[in-house]
Amino acid sequence: MSAGADASHPIPPPIPHPAPRPRLAHGTGAGPSVRPRPLAAPRAHRSNALHPGAWWLWALGLGTAASRTTNPLLLALLVGVAGYVVAARRTSAPWARSYGAFVKLGLAVIGIRLVFAVLLGSPIPGTHVLVTLPEVPLPAWAQGVRIGGRVTVEGLVFALYDGLKLAALLICVGAANALASPARLLKSLPGALYEAGVAVVVAMTFAPNLIADVRRLRAARRLRGRPDKGLRGLVQVGLPVLEGALERSVALAAAMDARGYGRTAEVPAVVRRTGAALTLGGLVGVCAGTYGLLTADGARYGLPVLLAGVAASLGGLWVGGRRSVRTRYRPDVWGVRAWLVAASGAAVAAVMILAGSHDPAALAPGVVPLAAPALPLWPAAGVLLGLLPAFVAPAPPLAETPSKEAS
Incomplete structure (x- = not known):
C-alpha cells in the first residue's frame, strides 16, 4: 500500500474495551451478580421439592394443638399461622386452591353450632338472657332435651368456642390439602398401604377437583352472559361437574389398569399371616396406649403400650410391603427442610399439651361467670413456631403452570 493511500485512508484507533464492573460484595446491594443468602429458601423444583408427608405432619401438629384448647385467641392465632404459611408456600395447582373452601366450611360450622345452641339450648347455665323462644x-323419655326456651349469652359464647375449635381443625386439614401434592403423597406411601392409600387420595382430591370444575364452569357461563348463581345456575353447572367427575374416574381406572395396579407378588402364607398379625396387634396397641395417655389411671402403661403398638405396626407394614411389586421413579427425599417443617408442627403440639397440663384454665376459659379470655404468653409463643415452614420450605416458582404442578 502506498503512502498516499495511507494518508487518505487512515487506520482508525482501536476501540477501548469498557472496564469490568466491580462485583458487588455479598449482601451489599441488589443486582444479577449478587448471590442469594445461604439461609434464604430456594425456589422449588423437582429435585428439592418438600416431601408431602412433612406438610401433613405440620398440619396435624397444628390440629392437635387446636384440639387441646377452646381459647378463641389461641385458635385465631393457629388459623392465622396456617393461613400465612399457605399464602407464602402454596403453588398454583388446582388442588392448592381448596384452602378457601375449607375456610368457608369452618365459618359454616361455627354458624351451624350457634344455630343449634339457639334452637336446642345449651347445657351451660346462664343468667344473661337474650331472648326466650317458644318451647x-x-x-x-326425652328428659334433658329441649327445643326452644331461653337463649343466654353464656350458652352462645360456649357454642362459639366449640365451633371455633372444630373450624380450626378443618382449616388445618385444608392447609395440608393446599400444600401437599396428592399424587406425590400416594407415591410416598408404603407398599402395604398402597391400595388403601389410593382410596384415601382419591377421596382427598375429590373436593379440590370439584371446586376447580365449579369455578371453571361458572367463569365460562359468565363469559357467555349466562347466570351462574341461584337454583338455575346450580342445576346447569351441576350436570357438567358430575360428567367431568365420571370421566376422571374412568380415566383413572384405565391408567391404573395399564400400569398393572393390583398385581401382587407370591409370598408364603406365613409371611402374610405374620404381617396381618403385627398390623392388627399394633393398631390395638396404639388404641390402648392412646386411651391410657388420655386417662389418669392408665398414665403408667399408656406410653410403653403406645410405643410397642407403633413398633408392631411399622413391622407389619414392612412385612406386608413385600407383596407389592411396584417401583418408584425418582422418589421424594426427606431432607433437612422436611425435618424442620415436621418438627415445627410437633413443637406447637408439644407446647400446647404441656400448657394444658400446667395451666388448663388458660387453654379452656370459662363462660360462667362471663369474662373476656386472656392470651397466655408462652402457649402463644409456641404457636408462632408453626410459622417456620414459611421461611425454610422451598418457595413456589415464579412462573408456574398448573398443568405441570398437577402432573
Missing part, C-alpha cells in the same frame, strides 16, 4: 313440650 316445644317433649315426652318424659
Whole structure:
C-alpha cells in the first residue's frame, strides 16, 4: 500500500474495551451478580421439592394443638399461622386452591353450632338472657332435651368456642390439602398401604377437583352472559361437574389398569399371616396406649403400650410391603427442610399439651361467670413456631403452570 493511500485512508484507533464492573460484595446491594443468602429458601423444583408427608405432619401438629384448647385467641392465632404459611408456600395447582373452601366450611360450622345452641339450648347455665323462644313440650323419655326456651349469652359464647375449635381443625386439614401434592403423597406411601392409600387420595382430591370444575364452569357461563348463581345456575353447572367427575374416574381406572395396579407378588402364607398379625396387634396397641395417655389411671402403661403398638405396626407394614411389586421413579427425599417443617408442627403440639397440663384454665376459659379470655404468653409463643415452614420450605416458582404442578 502506498503512502498516499495511507494518508487518505487512515487506520482508525482501536476501540477501548469498557472496564469490568466491580462485583458487588455479598449482601451489599441488589443486582444479577449478587448471590442469594445461604439461609434464604430456594425456589422449588423437582429435585428439592418438600416431601408431602412433612406438610401433613405440620398440619396435624397444628390440629392437635387446636384440639387441646377452646381459647378463641389461641385458635385465631393457629388459623392465622396456617393461613400465612399457605399464602407464602402454596403453588398454583388446582388442588392448592381448596384452602378457601375449607375456610368457608369452618365459618359454616361455627354458624351451624350457634344455630343449634339457639334452637336446642345449651347445657351451660346462664343468667344473661337474650331472648326466650317458644318451647316445644317433649315426652318424659326425652328428659334433658329441649327445643326452644331461653337463649343466654353464656350458652352462645360456649357454642362459639366449640365451633371455633372444630373450624380450626378443618382449616388445618385444608392447609395440608393446599400444600401437599396428592399424587406425590400416594407415591410416598408404603407398599402395604398402597391400595388403601389410593382410596384415601382419591377421596382427598375429590373436593379440590370439584371446586376447580365449579369455578371453571361458572367463569365460562359468565363469559357467555349466562347466570351462574341461584337454583338455575346450580342445576346447569351441576350436570357438567358430575360428567367431568365420571370421566376422571374412568380415566383413572384405565391408567391404573395399564400400569398393572393390583398385581401382587407370591409370598408364603406365613409371611402374610405374620404381617396381618403385627398390623392388627399394633393398631390395638396404639388404641390402648392412646386411651391410657388420655386417662389418669392408665398414665403408667399408656406410653410403653403406645410405643410397642407403633413398633408392631411399622413391622407389619414392612412385612406386608413385600407383596407389592411396584417401583418408584425418582422418589421424594426427606431432607433437612422436611425435618424442620415436621418438627415445627410437633413443637406447637408439644407446647400446647404441656400448657394444658400446667395451666388448663388458660387453654379452656370459662363462660360462667362471663369474662373476656386472656392470651397466655408462652402457649402463644409456641404457636408462632408453626410459622417456620414459611421461611425454610422451598418457595413456589415464579412462573408456574398448573398443568405441570398437577402432573
